[in-house]
Amino acid sequence: MNIHEYQAKQIFAQYDVPTPRGMIATTPDEAVANAEKLGGNIWVVKAQIHAGGRGLGGGVKLAKSLEEVRTLADEILGMTLVTHQTGPEGKLVQKVYIEEGADIQDELYLSVVLDRAAEMPIIMASTEGGMDIETVAEKTPEKIIKVAVDPAFGFQGYHGRELVFGLGITDKAEQKKMIQFAQKLYKLYMEKDAEMIEINPLIKTGSGDFLALDGKMGFDDSALYRHPEIEAMRDISEEDPDEREAAQYGLSYIALDGEIGCMVNGAGLAMGTMDTINYMGGTPANFLDVGGTANAQTVAKGFEIILKNPNVKAIFVNIFGGIVRCDRIANGILEATKMVDVNVPVIVRLDGTNAAEAAEILKNANIENIITATDLGDGAAKAVAAAKGEK
Amino acid sequence: MSILVNKDTKVIVQGFTGGEGTFHSEQCMAYGTNIVGGVTPGKGGQEHLGKPVFNTVKEAVEATGATVSMVFVPPAFVGDAVMEAAAAGIELAVIITEGAPVRDMQAAKACAVKNGMMTIGPNCPGIITADECKIGIMPGNIFKKGNVGLISKSGTLTYEGANQVVNEGYGITTAVGIGGDPIIGLSYKQLLQMFQDDPETEAIVMIGEIGGDLEIQAAEFIKENITKPVVAFIAGQSAPPGKRMGHAGAIISGSAGTAKEKMDALSAAGVEVVISPAEIGKAVKKVLS
Numbered sequence: 001m002n003i004h005e006y007q008a009k010q011i012f013a014q015y016d017v018p019t020p021r022g023m024i025a026t027t028p029d030e031a032v033a034n035a036e037k038l039g040g041n042i043w044v045v046k047a048q049i050h051a052g053g054r055g056l057g058g059g060v061k062l063a064k065s066l067e068e069v070r071t072l073a074d075e076i077l078g079m080t081l082v083t084h085q086t087g088p089e090g091k092l093v094q095k096v097y098i099e100e101g102a103d104i105q106d107e108l109y110l111s112v113v114l115d116r117a118a119e120m121p122i123i124m125a126s127t128e129g130g131m132d133i134e135t136v137a138e139k140t141p142e143k144i145i146k147v148a149v150d151p152a153f154g155f156q157g158y159h160g161r162e163l164v165f166g167l168g169i170t171d172k173a174e175q176k177k178m179i180q181f182a183q184k185l186y187k188l189y190m191e192k193d194a195e196m197i198e199i200n201p202l203i204k205t206g207s208g209d210f211l212a213l214d215g216k217m218g219f220d221d222s223a224l225y226r227h228p229e230i231e232a233m234r235d236i237s238e239e240d241p242d243e244r245e246a247a248q249y250g251l252s253y254i255a256l257d258g259e260i261g262c263m264v265n266g267a268g269l270a271m272g273t274m275d276t277i278n279y280m281g282g283t284p285a286n287f288l289d290v291g292g293t294a295n296a297q298t299v300a301k302g303f304e305i306i307l308k309n310p311n312v313k314a315i316f317v318n319i320f321g322g323i324v325r326c327d328r329i330a331n332g333i334l335e336a337t338k339m340v341d342v343n344v345p346v347i348v349r350l351d352g353t354n355a356a357e358a359a360e361i362l363k364n365a366n367i368e369n370i371i372t373a374t375d376l377g378d379g380a381a382k383a384v385a386a387a388k389g390e391k
Numbered sequence: 392m393s394i395l396v397n398k399d400t401k402v403i404v405q406g407f408t409g410g411e412g413t414f415h416s417e418q419c420m421a422y423g424t425n426i427v428g429g430v431t432p433g434k435g436g437q438e439h440l441g442k443p444v445f446n447t448v449k450e451a452v453e454a455t456g457a458t459v460s461m462v463f464v465p466p467a468f469v470g471d472a473v474m475e476a477a478a479a480g481i482e483l484a485v486i487i488t489e490g491a492p493v494r495d496m497q498a499a500k501a502c503a504v505k506n507g508m509m510t511i512g513p514n515c516p517g518i519i520t521a522d523e524c525k526i527g528i529m530p531g532n533i534f535k536k537g538n539v540g541l542i543s544k545s546g547t548l549t550y551e552g553a554n555q556v557v558n559e560g561y562g563i564t565t566a567v568g569i570g571g572d573p574i575i576g577l578s579y580k581q582l583l584q585m586f587q588d589d590p591e592t593e594a595i596v597m598i599g600e601i602g603g604d605l606e607i608q609a610a611e612f613i614k615e616n617i618t619k620p621v622v623a624f625i626a627g628q629s630a631p632p633g634k635r636m637g638h639a640g641a642i643i644s645g646s647a648g649t650a651k652e653k654m655d656a657l658s659a660a661g662v663e664v665v666i667s668p669a670e671i672g673k674a675v676k677k678v679l680s
Contacts (some may be wrong), residue, residue, distance in 0.1 A: 114493060150501075268622065320550040
């Protein structure tokens with residue numbers, strides 16, 4: 001789960017990670033009132049969406065008067081912001097963060113992520129703050145400092161030294177501030193079960209202080225149960241409504257732009273099914289993994305969600321039962337035909353646990369729209385043919 | 392021969408008396424797995440499925456001499472359960488549980504390594520040596536004895552691959568589902584080496600997917616160390632690029648983890664790479680004939 005910049009900064013504040021002061025607003029009036037409360041004579045108006053590249057997209061602007069705060073807030077609120085991470089459809093801006101202006105002397109980069117190969121968190125830092133870190137990694141990889149921290153032993157002095165000397169920080173007071181900054185960020189990463197924290201840029205002010213000017217955080221979904229305060233930060237307007245509805249029923253759904261609806265168990269087989277449909281000349285309309293606990297109700301829900309998409313011309317149900325029992329899926333298909341109007345051909349391939357019982361259930365039900373398939377290749381071929389209107 | 396487990400392997404089940412634990416333990420026993428007992432804290436002294444239940448893994452190991460544990464403990468407690476197995480001297484923990492917090496598995500894996508315990512999973516179908524021992528949730532009847540080793544990140548693609556191998560008239564020595572979580576136990580490299588060393592295995596099927604760079608590492612390893620023929624499929628060629636908030640995760644390995652990148656690396660290592668999982672069986676036939 002991802003959160004907004006202003007929420008990340010609230011969490012930073014709890015851990016004493018320094019940030020500029022700021023306040024969230026949903027209307028231009030509120031933006032001006034907040035700017036007044038913050039004081040000063042320069043403010044930054046920042047669009048709050050779950051994507052990077054907001055500045056380049058025109059979602060982050062500097063205001064030098066309260067009137068300018070109003071004009072910019074009015075302009076940014078309600079705009080559809082397109083960045084390299086939103087996709088071409090962009091994202092609607094519903095909130096702006098009003099932040100006090102900062103005296104930027106230097107821009108750095110700092111992040112904490114899991115290093116899957118080392119199997120421990122890694123702190124990455126760079127002097128190339130404010131730039132797309134992927135570009136830095138590609139063009140000047142030597143400018144990225146990586147420090148792996150073993151959670152069994154925690155953040156040690158040498159981790160800090162590697163970071164500050166790597167960043168070329170020579171002033172003793174600044175070194176100390178930077179080391180504490182990184183240490184607090186690591187503590188936060190561990191305690192909140194973060195998946196990644198990224199600060200780009202992390203700035204050095206004229207007075208030699210380090211501030212998180214931006215903040216991105218993502219969390220391990222599997223650990224949210226023990227962080228209700230993070231779960232409460234979920235912004236459902238940032239999530240696809242169909243994906244969200246599917247998730248409530250334990251289904252993992254992603255809409256695509258093809259014609260063949262897919263219902264599969266297991267993410268790997270779901271992707272493999274899409275690959276096979278493509279290979280056979282068809283196009284998948286979605287990714288849908290019914291998960292390990294599928295029952296009649298979840299399968300029916302899956303059909304309902306797939307059929308909401310008007311492009312769907314056929315549905316391919318491809319189940320290889322392990323933890324999922326095929327008889328439950330077969331009953332779900334029958335249930336679905338009662339609950340929703342299944343008006344396209346449904347190609348069904350059920351194999352594995354309780355496949356024989358499932359075949360019996362489908363045979364006895366004798367539903368016209370249902371076409372059975374013997375294996376993956378056969379099912380995909382039949383689905384591609386059905387979507388093209390062939391028998 | 393086979394790798395890791397066989398008909399003599401003594402297995403305990405952690406989370407023995409729960410719903411999924413019970414259903415799948417029964418299936419494993421019916422397949423022939425030598426399940427010697429189980430662990431459910433607070434139910435020690437009872438009997439379940441005709442086998443003794445213990446309060447702790449330590450008691451279970453002392454009483455039964457088990458060397459392998461099949462773990463069905465719910466996600467919130469699975470890290471603890473794996474560490475308990477490691478401390479009790481279990482040699483291999485097969486972790487079926489889906490949805491384990493990454494931080495917990497990081498600690499559990501580090502603890503396992505320190506104690507010399509191998510792990511498989513989490514979030515995986517388990518391991519099966521055909522006609523001898525099934526430790527996991529795979530439908531056992533599709534795994535017929537033969538000479539092909541199988542390694543897969545995905546559960547259901549493991550079944551799909553094995554089924555096709557069998558339908559082509561071959562069979563499986565051992566199949567291992569390694570799981571697709573960020574932190575996993577045994578991976579392609581270790582298992583490829585085990586299959587290379589297993590005299591009964593004549594070919595290896597390797598099934599991967601997009602994300603991470605384990606398959607790229609495997610490709611390099613195959614080039615240097617594996618002389619047996621390898622067939623590979625990488626799932627997710629048609630997956631749209633994820634809507635990601637940041638790209639920091641991909642920078643560490645210096646690889647974007649796309650299907651194409653992995654397929655190219657495997658092809659360059661001499662692996663028979665198929666475009667659709669429906670072609671796995673035919674490719675095995677090709678490399679074995």
